[in-house]
Amino acid sequence: MLCDSCKERDAVVHLTRIVDNAVTQLHLCEKCAAAKGVETTLAMPQHPLGDILQAVQQQASTTSEDAPSCTFCGSTARDFRATGRLGCPHCYDAMERSLRELLRRLHGSSKHVGIRYETPTAHVHTKPDTLHDLHDRLNRAIATEQFELAAELRDRIRVLE
Amino acid sequence: MSARAGLDLSLLPDGGVRWLDASGPNADVVISTRMRLARNVSGYAFTGRARDGERLRMLAQVRDALGAVPSLSGSLLLRLDDMATQDRQLLHERHLVSKELAGLDAQHPLRTGAAVFLGESVGLLVNEEDHLRLQVLRSGFAVPQAFETVQRLDAELGAQVPFAFHREFGFLTACPTNTGTGLRASVLIHLPGLVLTKEIGKVLAGLQQMGLTYRGLYGEGSEVVGNFFQLSNQTTLGRSEEELQDLLVRVVRHVIEREEEARRVLVRDAGYIIEDKLWRSYGTLRYARSLTFDEAMNYLSGVRLAVGLKLITGLSVYTLNKLLIFTQSAHLAHLEGRALTEGEANLARARYVREALVSEGGGVE
Numbered sequence: 446m447l448c449d450s451c452k453e454r455d456a457v458v459h460l461t462r463i464v465d466n467a468v469t470q471l472h473l474c475e476k477c478a479a480a481k482g483v484e485t486t487l488a489m490p491q492h493p494l495g496d497i498l499q500a501v502q503q504q505a506s507t508t509s510e511d512a513p514s515c516t517f518c519g520s521t522a523r524d525f526r527a528t529g530r531l532g533c534p535h536c537y538d539a540m541e542r543s544l545r546e547l548l549r550r551l552h553g554s555s556k557h558v559g560i561r562y563e564t565p566t567a568h569v570h571t572k573p574d575t576l577h578d579l580h581d582r583l584n585r586a587i588a589t590e591q592f593e594l595a596a597e598l599r600d601r602i603r604v605l606e
Numbered sequence: 607m608s609a610r611a612g613l614d615l616s617l618l619p620d621g622g623v624r625w626l627d628a629s630g631p632n633a634d635v636v637i638s639t640r641m642r643l644a645r646n647v648s649g650y651a652f653t654g655r656a657r658d659g660e661r662l663r664m665l666a667q668v669r670d671a672l673g674a675v676p677s678l679s680g681s682l683l684l685r686l687d688d689m690a691t692q693d694r695q696l697l698h699e700r701h702l703v704s705k706e707l708a709g710l711d712a713q714h715p716l717r718t719g720a721a722v723f724l725g726e727s728v729g730l731l732v733n734e735e736d737h738l739r740l741q742v743l744r745s746g747f748a749v750p751q752a753f754e755t756v757q758r759l760d761a762e763l764g765a766q767v768p769f770a771f772h773r774e775f776g777f778l779t780a781c782p783t784n785t786g787t788g789l790r791a792s793v794l795i796h797l798p799g800l801v802l803t804k805e806i807g808k809v810l811a812g813l814q815q816m817g818l819t820y821r822g823l824y825g826e827g828s829e830v831v832g833n834f835f836q837l838s839n840q841t842t843l844g845r846s847e848e849e850l851q852d853l854l855v856r857v858v859r860h861v862i863e864r865e866e867e868a869r870r871v872l873v874r875d876a877g878y879i880i881e882d883k884l885w886r887s888y889g890t891l892r893y894a895r896s897l898t899f900d901e902a903m904n905y906l907s908g909v910r911l912a913v914g915l916k917l918i919t920g921l922s923v924y925t926l927n928k929l930l931i932f933t934q935s936a937h938l939a940h941l942e943g944r945a946l947t948e949g950e951a952n953l954a955r956a957r958y959v960r961e962a963l964v965s966e967g968g969g970v971e
Contacts, residue, residue: 470830518651530735532655534646534770534778537785547782548775554844557776559787560757564648564768578649581657 448474450481515539517582519591576605613693615940617682623700624727626931628923630746634914635862637794637834637927639748640701641756644779644788645738648768652780653717653733661719661733668732671766672723677759681725687718692945695936697722701743707734728759735780736788738763747793747862749855753847776843786843791854795861798833798911799868802880809864810835816857817841832903832930837861869915884912891959896952902933902959921967933958 446456449472456472473481514521520532522540531537537544548555579602586595615621625638650656650664672678686694686708694708694716702724709716723730731739740763742756770778776786784790800806810820819840822830837858839850872880887908891897897905910926912918931937938954939946946954 518655520655528654530654530780531652531778531782533651534648534772537772537775537778544775544782548785548843551783552786552841552843556774557772557786557843559776559789559846560760562764562769562771562777564771565765577659577663581651581660584657585651585655 446472448472448477450474450477516594519582519586519589519594521589524589576602579605613684613689613696613940615696618702618724623928623931625701625743625745626924626927627745628927630744630748632862633746634910634923635796635865636747636858637745637796637930638701639744639746639752640790640792640794641742641749641752642790642792643740643756643760644736644777644784644790645740645760645764646770646778646780647737648770650737653735653737654780658718661717664737665719665721665732668730668738668763668767669723671763674766675759675762677728677755677762678723678725678730681723681728681730684722684724686720686722687716692936692939696940699934699936700931702729703731704734704739707731707739728755730759730763736784738767747858749791749793749851749858753791753851757847784842786841787845787847787850789842789847789850790838791851792836792838793854793858794834794836795858795865796832796834796907796910797861797865798907799865799872800861801833803868803871805864805868809861813837813857813861814840817853818857831900832907834903834907834930869911873915880915881912881917884908884915884917888912888918888963892963893960894956896949897933897956897959898952899934899955902955903930906930921963925962925966929959929962932962 448454448456451474454474454476456474458473458478460471460473460478514525515532515536516539517535518532520536520539522543525531525536525540531540545555579598583595583598583602586592586598628634630636630639646652647664647667650660653661656664669683672681684697686697686703691710694703695710697703698705698708698710703722705711706714707720707722709720717733719733721732723732727743729741729743731741740756740759742752742759744752744755772778777788779785779788797806797809800809813820817840818837820830821836821838822834837854839854842850845853887905891902891905891909894901906926906929909918909921910923913921913923913926932941933955935946935951938951938958941958942950942954
């Protein structure tokens, strides 16, 4: 989103203004906000994505960010940094350490204390991968240039076929 | 189902708008309570990374499981990926689907497999950012009632479809901001008194310190119009569902008290100025020939305040709630049976408001 004032830089300050009985919002870049003397403590809460990216960037310096992090979906730390979204539930295991730290920053805790979930008995034993699933994963691995993973998946498909 | 314009809204259980009926507690201040649980199905990549075939198979798996899910018995399946833009917008304007699921968000084009199952006051959004978003909407300030309904749906569905769950992190979601309980508990609240007395900044800053956040009429990324705020929990992990509900209830009760206090101050210190201002809002809505959406929202806010203060009688909160929803552009286009330009929509909006105030607010004084 561009700054409402200069229309050049990205808006980073989101200000709720009250004029008569109408609430309006003003989106300003840091420079224009400072020039207008805007008090930023009451601004709209920043999207937590900012925190996520910051935390992941710090992680990126210690891990090889292009290495395939998740063997199920092929997502890498770089993908996560670019989108702010994980690729699949297995990513939580693949990036467990850095995610634990991230969840602590976002929520103040990484420990779920709510409802516990039991997988229904019919699904407890992980169903064997179907050819459909493996083909999807193979295509995704090729599309994201995860060639080692693709080769492994191709071998498993051959066995099943 | 084929792509067509003109969704038949009579097919929706309760029209999808029972939450507007103003029957719930504190309905003059709290329009609605919404509970949302984010869930993902084991064995698939998350929606954003899944291929079309995976999304469709996941949808089929969920559809096949619904026979054993009483909360959604008799529900209607709507395939958004096979629907005209105006119809998708109509569902979004009714708060039945998110902007992302409806493919109305420039960052998230419409996805293959995007669908919603709609039951009475209950919705199951499929292939949103997460595979499943379980949603319940209730009239007024009804947090425990709404949670009970969504929890029942969650238990029934989770017994049929395997959810992705981690022993430490809880329910796994595509975005780590939803991980844990996956619960977003929110109320849509009208706070004109706090805005007029300029107390709103302090109140909003205070609730952020308490762990709540606020948004506009349509949730994430939407702007505040007409003094309507959506208040919800900011975090989803490290607190139980009960603690998150308690927090919301406690803070919203406090906000309602502050709003009522602000209204008393307004009447005490600026009685005739406020009365004049609110009647002018009514006058504009009653006689204007063209209204933009923002104008309509702001004048409706004034009239809603006047009804709350009993300065205007003979007009129901239900009518005001209805006007909030039915004066939006896709609803007006649906009513007129054709696409409208912005100018035409402004004329249609003013006409709709005038007619509603005459037919449903005949006793206004």
